Amino acid sequence: MKGPILFLGIGGSGMSSLAHMALDLEIPVIGYDKKSSEATEFLQERGSTIYHSIETIPLDGMQMVVYSSAINDKHKDVFDTIKGLGIPLKHRSEFMHLLVSKQKSISVAGSHGKTSTTTMVSQILTEKGFDPTIMIGGDTSLLQKRGGKIGSGNFAVYESDESDGTFLGHKAEYRLLTNIDNDHLDYYKTRERLEDAFFEYMGFQSAGETILFCGDPGIKAVLQSKHKDLAFHKGFHISLLVTEDIVKEEWFQNLQNHWANQITTILYKLGKDELTFQLGNETYRLTLPYPGVHYLTNGLVALTCAFRIGISPNDSIAILSRYIGVKRRQEILGQWKAVTVVDDYGHHPTEIKMVIQSLKDKHATKGKLHVLFQPHRFTRTKLLLEDLANSLLGADFLYLLPIYSAGETPIPGITSMSFLPFLEANPPKMLSGELTADLEILKQNLKPGDLLLCLGAGNVRDWGVSLLSEPEAR
Template structure:
């Protein structure tokens, strides 16, 4: 039976429709025939992609944007209580639906794979979406980043599989009931919502508890993921598949061979070796691909077919994405904003390019709460680069915290002997980088905010 649109989502209005998670749900609903509308703070390529599907997208937030026949208002946890469209919906008794509930409704009746973890969710979900599509299975998917074009973060497919990125930041992933779940790693993050690592574990345990009876949990080699597996091992109707390089792994990674900006991966599945290529460098991306392989096998897909299909994955935006080369300088973009991610991406690039080229980082911290808790560790990660420029904190949904600035990161990096420069004006970055670079260098724009916009600016300046 083909998936349908729930009545409450027949004419939905999305507040913040241009966001990575919200736009994906809106796109799938539009492809299923819903009359989608919404608003966002600014226009974007994503908004244009939604309009191309027939959605109505308003720029700015105002009560009059909410249509009189709207059947629901879809929100994320980032939407403030005083948003005029939200207050208008409440005044008119229009149902308010959290985006996680909307996504859960879209997955209903399908064989769902939910990809969770503190890091690597978007990449692993993308790998599954691309490889399953390549196998002709026509999956539906909702990803927290674009594959290769604006709006490509989601798709309604005709197949029986739905692949979804499962966000732990606000506990909303506890609303899903997948057949297969992946947990890549578990670390303390999202400090505005979690007071301790124990709270994080409890949240992930609640997520795992929702896996359908007879389903599968795939866990990575990260100590936090293995700890989670130990905590839920008593559930008899759940299969646990451990992925990693350890001898006791159920899907064992035998070898990861760097090949420039790619890796060749050899895995052992039930005494049979399979070799495939991962098109992005770094051990962590190879592990992500193997977790995707394990999830597909759990759904009954032949490992050889899926391993071959995984080789067709060419990357996702903002995950070590090459933005271009100018005057012999490569500019690459990274979404990394947690110290573990920063360390992994910098290590991957150093392994890919070797000891010769210099790696210069333009880093924009994301969130005051994260910087307050992890600023020292961020500084230590930046010490792996040859030189860094640190911008002011990107606040996103948060208000400033007294005493919490980028100086926390800069001081920690400097204490490690790193070459770090503070820059408060992002518009000054292209000239600053042009003065720092020489042919053969690599520039990495890094962070979860609008630092990604700087890549094209830097390239144009280098070309001038």
């Protein structure tokens, strides 16, 4: 047996998924993460060795070192040592490609909805007996407490993360794109560079299938501005998910006329709790067990991919009607004194607005919506401050936690207090970040029938879990 693989930042959602995939292949796994978590504890249960001090890791006999973008210049000395020993050093995206190189790849990209859409595609393929390899950046009951597994089938389904540009190395046979929005501008610097990266991901000059949700303003804007320059590879096919309004637009008609033999157009219409779409001469109706139009559009992208593979829309619709969901996506944690506690990973203005609106619609006749928001990263807060504040205005009651740094160095003048000038219409309660004191404030304001939404990509979930450990929780 070859030596172990070392995963630096193994507690991250993507890295832990890859580590589980390595374990499936019976490769010994050693991991580093600065703190213990449910993810690292489960990896230990499966036989991994986890270190919390990077300097103490034995490197002798290591087969490979895999790192994430979260491992930064602070660890330059360790990287230099690894290189000096001649140990191969791979970014997580490179390692994933090694794992799936013998299968047909289905790549899912987008500013939002990657995890949900990847899970939907994976659930359809799994229930249809394809046994795919799966890499999801989140926990789902489909995989029982982990986000990655090696399958014996012909397909591999994975998320393509645009945050550091490495998703452009994902040369998949099937490329899915849900939306384009202003995020990770700390990396791309400008909206134009972000759009150029997504345009390159679409792969018009490559063989394979691309599925684009053109109802998204970001995707539509890119196609509209670049359609005159498009030239399709002869082995390329594209599915465009569009509304009647888009079909009537000149740029779209020109695109269709030019490349009719390589385009499948799927016309859809959104209702409050359902999505209807036309495929060929048939009309279909999609519903899901989770509220929110974003889940419906993600579902349309997923079932279009399944259709192109050869799975009937009716079969996919039946499977998605029992969509299992993903941990930290409108996840109901429990109840405290008839207050429903929900946890959600949303941390970008678009995501925040969608989840607040979805839960308000669902909860409208019951009680008030209390939103406990934890801003994520100083850079994102600085770049999107006003948009973040505006996205929170739908809350009946708003509470702000200190910014979750995610390892970033604080930016002078950027704190949770920076939100206040934009929230005068709905002044928030400022919390300290100290659990016991914060819970007392929450308990004083919550009433039976209310809903508490713990919102953010950091550890805001801990406040909901702690509330549920209080007396009279169930």
